Amino acid sequence: MKRPWKDVSTPLRDGMIHWPGDPECKITRVNRMEDGAVCNLTHLSMSAHTGTHMDAPRHFIADGMTMEQLPFEAVIGRCRVFELDCADQITADDLKKIRLSSGQRVLFKTRNSTRSWSMNEFDKDFVSLRADAAQYLADQGVMTVGVDYLSIGGFNKDGVETHQIMLGAGIWVIEGLNLSDIKPGYYELICLPLRLEGADGAPCRVVLR
Numbered sequence: 001m002k003r004p005w006k007d008v009s010t011p012l013r014d015g016m017i018h019w020p021g022d023p024e025c026k027i028t029r030v031n032r033m034e035d036g037a038v039c040n041l042t043h044l045s046m047s048a049h050t051g052t053h054m055d056a057p058r059h060f061i062a063d064g065m066t067m068e069q070l071p072f073e074a075v076i077g078r079c080r081v082f083e084l085d086c087a088d089q090i091t092a093d094d095l096k097k098i099r100l101s102s103g104q105r106v107l108f109k110t111r112n113s114t115r116s117w118s119m120n121e122f123d124k125d126f127v128s129l130r131a132d133a134a135q136y137l138a139d140q141g142v143m144t145v146g147v148d149y150l151s152i153g154g155f156n157k158d159g160v161e162t163h164q165i166m167l168g169a170g171i172w173v174i175e176g177l178n179l180s181d182i183k184p185g186y187y188e189l190i191c192l193p194l195r196l197e198g199a200d201g202a203p204c205r206v207v208l209r
């Protein structure tokens, strides 16, 4: 019997933590049955890069592909979860110690999964991919990379470079995963971002088994 699916997306909540400077996540009920309305109705307002989401190349590449051009093979299929115990940034040297291959879908579990998501404010010291690690991933030709906090690049460190390198290389990026319940190894991945036309990113639900 197959193991149950595990949800590795972060719950979307009103007022949840977001990248500093990005629009707030607002989730409000505009019609309430308890107030006599015939149905409940929720209004959503947030950046496309809220919670668990994907980055399309268009995020940092002016003429890059947009969300609806995402190939399903980038987000459905076998993936490998690596656990890295980096204290600061993931470097190319860290990645040279693990086995990466062309066309692979890889998710990186770091201390972010347990630490950053349990904080009440944005974690500026989350573990991110240093530019040389981004270049190494591009050189290896991986297809998809998932990380366990809100950005592949750091806060005030390599944020722009890491995105430019990876999105420029055509790597599809999943950000904002919570891998705290996931052991390293091989999994079946299903990640379905919203079909936002022309968008540079989109919220997604991600499950593993």
Ligand SMILES: [Zn+2]
Binding pocket: 049, 053, 054, 055, 150, 151, 175, 201
């Ligand atoms: Zn993003």
